[in-house]
Amino acid sequence: MSLLKLNQFTLGEYLAAPFIGLKNYSELLFNENNPVRQGLGYALRNTAIYTVVVTTAVMAIGLFVAILLNRDFPGRGFARAAMLLPWVVPSYVVGILWGFMWQKEGIINHILVDVLHLLDEKPYWLIGPNTIWAIIIPTVWRSWPFIMIVFLSGLQTIPDDLYEASTIDGAGKVRQFWNITLPLLKPIIAVQILFQLIANVYSYNIVAMMFGNGAGYPGQWGDLLMTALQRQTFGYWSFGAGAAASFLLMIGMLIIVGIWYRIFRSELRAE
Amino acid sequence: MSYRMGARMKKKASYYVLNTITWFIVAIMIFPIYWMVKISLHTNGEILDGITGFTIPKPHWVNYIDMWDNINFSDFFLNSLIICTLTMILACAFAVMAGYALARFKFPGSGTFGMGVIATQMIPGIMFLLPIYLMFLSIKDTIGLPMIDTYWGMVLVYTAFYTPMSIWIMRSFFVAIPRDLEESAMIDGCTKFQAFVRVILPLSVPGIIATCVYIFLTAWDELLFAWVLTTTPDVQTIPVGIRLFVGQYNNRYDLLMSAATVVTIPIIVTFFLSQKYFIRGMTAGAVKG
Numbered sequence: 001m002s003l004l005k006l007n008q009f010t011l012g013e014y015l016a017a018p019f020i021g022l023k024n025y026s027e028l029l030f031n032e033n034n035p036v037r038q039g040l041g042y043a044l045r046n047t048a049i050y051t052v053v054v055t056t057a058v059m060a061i062g063l064f065v066a067i068l069l070n071r072d073f074p075g076r077g078f079a080r081a082a083m084l085l086p087w088v089v090p091s092y093v094v095g096i097l098w099g100f101m102w103q104k105e106g107i108i109n110h111i112l113v114d115v116l117h118l119l120d121e122k123p124y125w126l127i128g129p130n131t132i133w134a135i136i137i138p139t140v141w142r143s144w145p146f147i148m149i150v151f152l153s154g155l156q157t158i159p160d161d162l163y164e165a166s167t168i169d170g171a172g173k174v175r176q177f178w179n180i181t182l183p184l185l186k187p188i189i190a191v192q193i194l195f196q197l198i199a200n201v202y203s204y205n206i207v208a209m210m211f212g213n214g215a216g217y218p219g220q221w222g223d224l225l226m227t228a229l230q231r232q233t234f235g236y237w238s239f240g241a242g243a244a245a246s247f248l249l250m251i252g253m254l255i256i257v258g259i260w261y262r263i264f265r266s267e268l269r270a271e
Numbered sequence: 272m273s274y275r276m277g278a279r280m281k282k283k284a285s286y287y288v289l290n291t292i293t294w295f296i297v298a299i300m301i302f303p304i305y306w307m308v309k310i311s312l313h314t315n316g317e318i319l320d321g322i323t324g325f326t327i328p329k330p331h332w333v334n335y336i337d338m339w340d341n342i343n344f345s346d347f348f349l350n351s352l353i354i355c356t357l358t359m360i361l362a363c364a365f366a367v368m369a370g371y372a373l374a375r376f377k378f379p380g381s382g383t384f385g386m387g388v389i390a391t392q393m394i395p396g397i398m399f400l401l402p403i404y405l406m407f408l409s410i411k412d413t414i415g416l417p418m419i420d421t422y423w424g425m426v427l428v429y430t431a432f433y434t435p436m437s438i439w440i441m442r443s444f445f446v447a448i449p450r451d452l453e454e455s456a457m458i459d460g461c462t463k464f465q466a467f468v469r470v471i472l473p474l475s476v477p478g479i480i481a482t483c484v485y486i487f488l489t490a491w492d493e494l495l496f497a498w499v500l501t502t503t504p505d506v507q508t509i510p511v512g513i514r515l516f517v518g519q520y521n522n523r524y525d526l527l528m529s530a531a532t533v534v535t536i537p538i539i540v541t542f543f544l545s546q547k548y549f550i551r552g553m554t555a556g557a558v559k560g
Contacts, residue, residue, distance in 0.1 A: 068293050073286070075294075081546065082297045085304055088542045090492045092510045093531040096517065097307050100524055105321045107306060141303070149550055202395050205494050209514065229397050230495065239401050246398035253393050 024244035034241060042220045043228035050136055050224060051200040057140045058196055059189065062147030067181070069148070070155045080152070087145040095209025098138040102126055102210075126211070131222035135207050139200070147192055154188045155181070190264035197256060201249075202226055225249060307535070311335070311528035318524050331525070335533070338526040344533070346504050347512035353422060354508060355490040358429040362486050363479060365434045370441025371467060375450075385442075388435045396432075396495055403428060404499060420503050428496055433486045440485060444478030445471065477548040484541065484549045491538060509534055 027034045069080055086094075101107050102125035109122040125134045162180050171179065204226040211218040218227060229249075233242025312330040313322060338344060372378070373385050407418035418424040448471060456466040472479075494510040501507045507515075513530055520526060542549065 065293075065296060068289055068296075071286075071289065073290050073293070079293055079297050081543065083300050084542075084546075085539065086300055088488065088538050089304065089535050090510070090538065092492070092494055092513055093307070093535055096513070096527060096531055097303055100310070100528070101303060101306060107322070141300070145300070153550075198393060202397075204396070205492065205510075208494065209517070226395070226397060226495075230400075233397075233401065234499070239405075243398070243401055246395055246401075249395055250393070250398060253395070257393060 024240045025248070028241055028244050028248070034238075038232060039217075039220075039223055039228050040225075040232070040245070043223040043225045046132055046221060046223055047201060047225045049132060050139070050203070051197060053136050054139050054143065054200050055193060055196040057136075058144045058147050059193065061140070061144045062192075063151050063185070063189075065144070065148045066151035066155055067177075069152055080149075084145045084149065086142050089142065091142065091205035092209045094138050094142050095206040098134070098141075098206075099126065099210035102134045126222075127219060129221045131219050135210065135218075135222055135224070138206055138210075139203065142206075143196070143199070147196075150188060150192060151185060154185050158184050186264075186267045190260075190267045193264075194257065194260055197260065198253070201253060201256075204230070304535070307528050308532050310524060311532045313525060315523060315525045319522070334525045334529040338529045338533070341520075341526060342512060342516050342530065343504055344512065344530065347507060347509045348533075350422075350506055351491060351508040351510075354425045354429065354506075355487050357422070357426045358433065358490045359483050359486045361426065361430045362434045362437050363483050365430070366437030366441045366482055367472075367475075367479060369434075369438045371445050371471065373438065373442045374445035375453075388438050391435050400496060400499060403496075407500065419500055420506050422506060424500060425497065425506065425508075428500065429490050429493065432493075433489055436489075437482045437486055440482050441475070441478055444475050444481075448474055477551055480545055480548040481551065484545050487541070488538065 028037055031037070065083065069076060069083075089097075103109075104122055104124055108125070112118050113120070113122050123130055125131070158181065163176055166176055166180060203224055207218055207222060207224050207227045208230075211222060217223070217231070229242060229245055233239055233245075309327050310318060310322070311334055312327050312332070314331050314334075369388075373381065373388075404419075407424060411417050411419070418427075452470050452474070453463075453466040456470045457463065461469065492510070493508075494514065497508045497511045498514065501511060504512075513527075513534070516530065517527065
């Protein structure tokens with residue numbers, strides 16, 4: 001499809017649309033006036049920041065809370081279930097809900113400024129560079145509980161003997177974490193990082209719902225690849241170019257997965 | 272002696288500190304959901320004036336009735352329910368069979384098949400979106416079967432999407448079941464298929480429930496494809512309905528939040544009913560890879 005001249009004039013011919021070889025790709029890469037290209041640079045930068053920050057934060061928080069919950073204390077089951085709640089909230093609801101909470105006179109600014117006095121004046125979250133945080137934080141909020149549950153079940157498979165033996169050898173909690181917990185969880189971490197990378201690069205719902213009904217432009221700091229591509233290809237009916245862009249994106253994803261595989265190869269094989 | 276006392280005190284202190292952190296995190300996690308429910312119980316005037324209190328002074332239940340009347344919510348709800356349930360049944364049936372085959376049999380290309388199933392997850396959804404859209408159009412043109420704006424069109428797309436992940440979840444479940452069980456069943460005179468149906472299937476009910484819940488939750492959450500492939504309220508699902516609603520009533524956050532609450536509550540209930548199986552199923556898949 002990415003090799004066809006497919007737009008509103010040729011759509012009726014489906015795959016019989018004129019064959020134009022790699023023109024869609026060259027247009028996309030080198031023609032600055034191509035409609036599909038508009039805003040794609042920003043979207044690419046935002047997606048990169050978004051993916052890296054979300055994946056890192058989700059992993060760190062997930063592991064930290066899993067260790068917190070892997071102790072005995074009253075109400076443990078309730079705490080675990082309550083933390084999982086955001087994960088079942090549909091992502092479009094997350095978009096609407098946080099979009100509402102981020103408003104200038106919304107609850108988050110109220111807490112930050114009037115209750116905690118962390119900031120002097122209420123910032124705009126949905127306009128300007130802050131937007132990227134407005135999409136990162138809800139995503140982290142919704143994603144880490146699941147990672148936490150996976151880590152928790154991983155932690156429970158680690159035999160207690162290992163910790164006891166190392167305590168006798170005089171290892172502290174911190175060293176136990178680096179030398180026992182982390183290495184044993186590595187296969188799980190590897191798989192979860194991959195799932196997170198894929199999910200975040202292709203993230204769509206939260207941004208789409210937070211900024212109006214599809215027509216809304218999330219701004220230079222809120223746009224992601226998926227929302228940008230959907231808006232530009234369906235907005236301008238330039239399906240051929242859109243397919244070319246998606247294909248390039250998939251190549252990029254394959255490269256990322258390749259790098260991931262190189263890094264975690266030994267862990268995956270050890271399973 | 273004093274050293275040991277100190278150590279015990281320190282241990283106790285860290286216990287309480289960690290507990291406090293835990294409950295603080297719980298509070299942060301629940302707060303937005305509480306806020307959603309709270310906003311849905313305020314009048315629009317109160318919301319526009321800006322809400323600062325943390326309690327619900329006077330629940331305004333009428334919002335729910337208004338919302339239900341305003342956006343034909345029952346239609347969307349029913350559509351979502353039909354599409355998601357059918358998808359769940361179909362995809363789960365495929366996943367059970369394929370997962371079992373992957374877990375037990377070595378057939379030519381079984382390794383490639385297994386990797387291929389996972390590889391499909393790396394292709395961006397939007398890449399399918401255009402071809403599927405065009406394919407649906409051309410199916411209608413060539414054999415006259417409408418695909419866009421139909422239940423079966425959506426079910427077909429969703430089934431195709433959620434089967435791969437489900438196969439992997441089911442596979443890891445079957446791998447965990449010892450082979451001896453089938454072998455002894457076969458010694459007792461069962462065929463391979465009978466052994467599968469009578470011995471293995473009953474054992475994997477938790478896995479099947481987990482897979483079903485996974486499929487249902489993901490389908491319930493899907494927006495992009497539903498947005499493009501459905502255009503009439505007869506088949507549109509809840510996410511699409513809510514998105515349309517946002518466009519029409521941009522400032523009616525009272526109605527919006529009550530709709531959001533109504534969408535979220537059934538899932539939360541389903542989730543907690545199946546939580547035990549679900550967590551076990553999902554984590555088994557994730558831990559064993």
